[in-house]
Each structure stands twice: as structure tokens, then as C-alpha cells.
Amino acid sequence: MKKIINLIVSLSLLMANTSCSFLEVERIGKSDIQTYFSEVTALEPAMNGIYNLMFSFYDRYHILYSEICADALILSASSGGTWVDYQNFVATSNYETSAVGYIWKSGYEIINNANQVIHWAPVLKESYPHDVEMIDNVTASAYFVRALIHFDLCRVYGQNYTYTDNAGHLGVAIRDKIPSLSETIARSTVKQCYQQCLDDINMALQTYSNCAYDAFRPTPLACKALLARIYLYMNDMTNAEKYASEVIAQKNLTPRNEYLEMFCDPQEVGEEAIYRLNGFDQTNSLNSMFDYLSPDARPASGLLAKFADDDIRKQLFSYSYSGTDYPNVMLKYTCTADVKSDEDRYYNLSVFRLSEMYLIRAEARCALGILDGAESDLKALIARATGMDAGEIGLTWSTAEELDALINEERQKELCFEGHRFFDIARRHEDLIRDGSTTSTVSRLEYPDNRFVLQIPYVEIDANHDMQQNPL
DSSP, rough: OOOOHHHHHSSSSTTTTOOOOOOOHHHHOOHHHHTTTTTTGGGHHHHHHHHHHHHHHHHIIIIHHHTTTTTEEOOTTTTOOHHHHHTTTTOTOOOOOSSHHHHHHHHHHHHHHHHHHHHHHHHHHHHHHHGGGHHHHHHHHHHHHHHHHHHHHHHHOOOGGGGTTTOSSSSOOOOOSOOOTTOOOOOOOOHHHHHHHHHHHHHHHHEEEEEEEOOOOHHHHHHHHHHHHHHHHTTTTTHHHHHHHHHHHHHHOOGGGGGHHHHOOOOOOOTEEEEEEEOTOOHHHHHHHTTSOOOOOOOOHHTTTOOOOOOOOGGGGGGTTTTTTESSSSTTTTTOOOOOOOGGGGEEEEEEEEHHHHHHHHHHHHHHHHHHHHHHHHHHHHHHHOHHHHGGGOOSSSSHHHHHHHHHHHHHHHHSSSSHHHHHHHHTTOOOETTTTOSSOEEEEEESSSSSSSOOOOOHHHOTTOOOOOOO
């Protein structure tokens, strides 16, 4: 039987806004791929196809996995489905049609399509010397995508970077080139996986050529944001602070009076957007999960209690429509704006935004002993949320540990339901503790635990004897 990762090569170079249909590699083969990439006009549609795959990757399972397995979300009695099993930590390697299998398969599909772009770009540069700048920028974007998805896969299937002293525990399989059908596939260490991500981002930064900021395309700004996030997970606080600062220097926080629209108006990008995925004409699973009319998922009472009444973010947890109030909902993926038609009611997913960079820098500065700077970053977010001047905000702390706890709580409030929480608990080596509103049979998961990662899909293990399984 062929190895599963090897089969996921260019299955979805189905280009947005183009009539070209790129079918499975098994049916077309290498010569047809080469024919497709013989024209420079193939590159940008190829990346559009990759972005569509990325939207589905995050929308269908990756974001929900992190939130459902964490401590701030409760599932309704009507939600059913396999998500209940994930919240109860009983999903096994056989759950191949849900998160266990989908995140793995979809992630490597994206990576291998990015590898196609990276592989054929040098050939196109020789054939189209007048298009070198465009080719370089597309290639750099493919490097960014490859780094981002490797990192996300490693967070799902590999324990956090500091789980062992040298990060020598198993991560995921690194795919840095187009695989051959005879190639063996094994998991690399987490340290090797993170290094591959760093190498790819640095290659992207070296390759970009006069690339202007675009919220819906990877850019050098998005690369630096990804570096800040990765270094935070590596507990390399010096570099986390460095790259978060470089991003902060180039962007502004979304003002308070535009904060809700940044999430609830599909036509509002948000001033602090660093990288978003365009959801036009895409199925939106997150919207369905959090639909205020009949939500399958709601915020836990413990999270709601963290927000003061004057906090603008609290308004994302209730909605009034046609005289009916809908309390205890979550509106980050719900369009509440008065838009012209149904086709305008699409949803853009935020991958990176500036608020996260402030929180990364605050946590890094706190760890580095730059306590006044950490407090300043924390106050910037609280000031935006409450409408107060930063100088008027009084925070109670006397040690770095107490300040770190305040930063962690602010991170929970600002980034809730955006796909961070479960991974944050693991990287901080904390216990997972759910409050009394949980519907899960598991109210506590003490760190460390094998259940902080998913099993490798059984179909991969069965087909590929070089692939190592996670312990139960």
C-alpha cells in the first residue's frame, strides 16, 4: 500500500477563478504537473488554491480542536457528533473522518502543494525573466505556508517544544520537497520540525521582492509575526520579543469603536490585521458551530466572568435581533452587519493580528525581566477594551509571576476561540481545569499527559510502517 502522505500531492491545485482543473497526481502524473507549471500564469492561481485549502484547514477542524479541547468552551446537548469525544479525550487513531484524520491529511495536502510551487518556480524564472519579482513573491509565500502548516501540525500531533529538555521528542514528518512514491516517511523531532519552520520563514524573507502589505496574502510582516509566535512556543523570549516588536512598529491596534466590526462585519478587515484568509464562497463551519440562533458551542461561565461590564469584548458574547435577545453566544464568526446580499455575507478568518503580538511581547518581556514594558503592553490592550487611558489603568502585581498571570488572563480574553487556548495550556505546562459549566466528562487534565496531542491517523500507520504512533 502506498504511504498516505505521498498520496496527498497536488490533489487540490484547483484554482480559484480559473477554469483549470488539476486532478490527482496518481491519475495525471509528473508530466502533467510539469505541463501545468510551464506557464508563469499558473503560479498565482496555484497559490489561490492553496489559500482555499488553508481556509478549510482552519475553519473545519484546527481552530475548533484547540478550543473544544481547552477550558473555555462548552458543547450543547444537541451538538452530538465526534466533537464530544474530542472534548472527553476519547478520540482514537480510527477517527479519520474528523479532526484526527482531517488535520493530518489536509495539512500535508497544503504542504505538498506549496512544495510544487517552490519546486517549479526556478524553472519559470529562467523562462520568464521579466516576471522574476512576481515569481519570487509567490515562492516566498509558499515558503511561509509550508512553515505555518508544519508548525500547526506539530502542535497537534507533537507535544510542546519544552516537553523535553532538548525538544528531542517526536513531532511530525517534515516534507520539504516533492516526495517520491518509494520514499520512506518517519517523524522528525520537534526540534527538527521547528528548525525547518524557521529555515522556511527566513528563506521567505530573503526571497520576497518589493512585496507590499496585503491582509489577504502572506507578506514579510506575516513572516515576522509567525517568527514571534514560534519563538514564544520555543521559550526563546529574546527573539519572541524582537519579532513581535518589529511587527508592532509597523501596525496599529484596531480602535475600540471598530473592534466589533473587525469580527462581525465581513467587509471590515480591521486595522490590526496582519494575515487573514478570504472566506468568500467558502463553507463556514465555525459560523455553524457558534450560530447565535442555535449554537452547538458556547463560552464557559468561567470565561464570561473574566470580562468587566465596560469591556468592549463582552459584547461579542450576546446579541439582540428582531426584539429577541441571544445571551451566552460567541460572535467572532457571525456576521451581524447590515450587508447588501447573501453573497456579501462571507467570513474571513484571522490567522495573525496585532493584539497577539502585544501579548507575545508582554509575555516575553515579563520573562526577560522587562516588567515595566510588559505592563505597558498589557495596558495598551486593556485601554482599547475599556476605553480608558492607559495611564488611568491600575494593575495589581508585585512579582514577575503575578504579572505573568495577568498577561495570561488577558491572552485568554483577547484571543478566545481563535485557536490558541489548548496549545497555550500545553506550552505553559499548565493543568487543564474546566469550570462547573462544562458538559465534558473530563473536568481536569494534569500536565503532562499523552492526551495533549492527537493520535496519528490509523490509515497512515497501517500504510506506512516507518510512521511512529503517539502513546495512548
